[in-house]
Amino acid sequence: xxxxxxxxxxxxxxxxxxxxxxxxxxASEGASVVVNDINEAAAQAVVDEIVASGGKAVxxxxxxTNYEDSGNAVKQAIDTFGDLHIVLNNAGxxxxxxxxxxxxxxxxxxMAVHLKGHFCISSHAVQYWRDQSKAGKAVxxxxxxxxxxxxxxxxxxxxxxxxxxxxxxxxxxxxxxxxGRYGITANAVAPAARTGMTTAVEAMATRMAKPEDDSFDYWxxxxxxxxLAWLASSEAAEVTGRVFESExxxxxxxxxxxxxxxxxxxxxxAPSEIGAAMKQLLEQEVPAQKVYxxx
Numbered sequence: 001x002x003x004x005x006x007x008x009x010x011x012x013x014x015x016x017x018x019x020x021x022x023x024x025x026x027a028s029e030g031a032s033v034v035v036n037d038i039n040e041a042a043a044q045a046v047v048d049e050i051v052a053s054g055g056k057a058v059x060x061x062x063x064x065t066n067y068e069d070s071g072n073a074v075k076q077a078i079d080t081f082g083d084l085h086i087v088l089n090n091a092g093x094x095x096x097x098x099x100x101x102x103x104x105x106x107x108x109x110x111m112a113v114h115l116k117g118h119f120c121i122s123s124h125a126v127q128y129w130r131d132q133s134k135a136g137k138a139v140x141x142x143x144x145x146x147x148x149x150x151x152x153x154x155x156x157x158x159x160x161x162x163x164x165x166x167x168x169x170x171x172x173x174x175x176x177x178x179x180g181r182y183g184i185t186a187n188a189v190a191p192a193a194r195t196g197m198t199t200a201v202e203a204m205a206t207r208m209a210k211p212e213d214d215s216f217d218y219w220x221x222x223x224x225x226x227x228l229a230w231l232a233s234s235e236a237a238e239v240t241g242r243v244f245e246s247e248x249x250x251x252x253x254x255x256x257x258x259x260x261x262x263x264x265x266x267x268x269x270a271p272s273e274i275g276a277a278m279k280q281l282l283e284q285e286v287p288a289q290k291v292y293x294x295x
Contacts, residue, residue: 002030003233008081010034010073010121012064013091015042017195021221022088022228027055029229032081036060036073064091065112070120074128086142086232087125089118099159107160114164118145118171130182139183142232145172147188147243149292152254156293169243176241185240187231190254192247194219218248227251260285
């Protein structure tokens with residue numbers, strides 16, 4: 001049986017790129033899909049393709065940055081398909097600029113679409129699932145968030161995007177810790193795939209181009225979508241609070257911040273003493289991965 005049979009999912013930013021790939025893979029795995037995008041024509045094209053292939057999908061144009069409007073996506077899923085099981089937060093934009101030159105508008109736009117956008121629909125969905133749980137119904141729900149390598153280790157020229165994506169990773173951990181009691185899991189995925197955002201730069205477009213022969217399409221967005229479909233399934237009911245990385249045929253887990261053993265003095269450190277202690281701490285530390293774009 002298809003892994004998402006009879007599951008209902010909202011996918012944000014599903015009018016193109018990764019979101020469209022996710023929508024088509026979920027539909028092919030039996031899910032009923034609410035294709036959310038502010039570009040109605042793009043969303044309709046995805047829905048038309050899914051329906052033509054025998055799947056179930058509807059268009060939703062709710063603004064994910066508007067709390068009240070985002071609730072309409074949840075309402076539409078329930079009214080159309082009778083229930084809701086998964087929120088897949090995918091929508092995103094770029095406003096790349098070096099930090100010294102970044103404007104307030106560029107910062108706020110990224111925070112609204114990425115970080116607030118991951119809050120709004122999920123909040124409405126969680127209230128629906130919590131009410132079901134409190135009424136005695138068994139809930140098997142999913143929040144799947146989209147973070148980025150930029151958020152996990154930084155990216156030169158993307159301080160706004162990196163900060164938002166780091167916030168999404170932390171949000172995922174909190175959601176997992178708080179919502180498990182209601183039958184809700186929360187996980188995040190950092191994808192590496194060919195999309196409009198990643199191929200906007202010519203060098204990246206060339207690197208990620210689809211092969212001309214029948215060899216494995218390493219950067220195909222569907223490579224990420226299949227992992228998300230599994231996370232959305234009942235098989236993944238025990239997997240929560242994880243941040244995954246997906247690139248080509250490789251799936252890995254991003255290991256988060258961890259405290260080192262540290263140096264304990266059992267008294268207040270004098271500033272003059274800290275230098276020697278810091279030298280020892282740094283020598284014992286496992287170095288972090290380099291910030292993307294740094295030397």
